[in-house]
Amino acid sequence: MQAFLNRAKAFLVNEDGPTATEYAVLLALIIVVSIGVITTLGQNIAARFQDVADATG
Template sequence: MKRIFKFLNRFLGGEDGPTAVEYAVMLALIVGAAMVGITSLGNATVASFTDSSTRIDAAVTGS
């Protein structure tokens, strides 16, 4: 237990603590942007395949 407190004291007392927080915030922003982009790309892909399916079905059935 003393080792954990010693590590935390060194971590928070030095420059590593704020730097780690900055990296965590940047990582969270990058992950959030990636999730938005992937979701948008997924929705566009589904719409494209749905449109293709509808057009192929219409061509096959002749309507």
């Protein structure tokens, strides 16, 4: 019983879990923003190439 209580106490004191969760949330946010930026840039670049294609011929 004492071993279980020691493990439970160590689990509650351990801060690695919340830190990993914070990093996961931060990574997800960075990925979402990156996808939005890449999508917007891709559309703008495609429009510019289409403008050049229309102008040349």
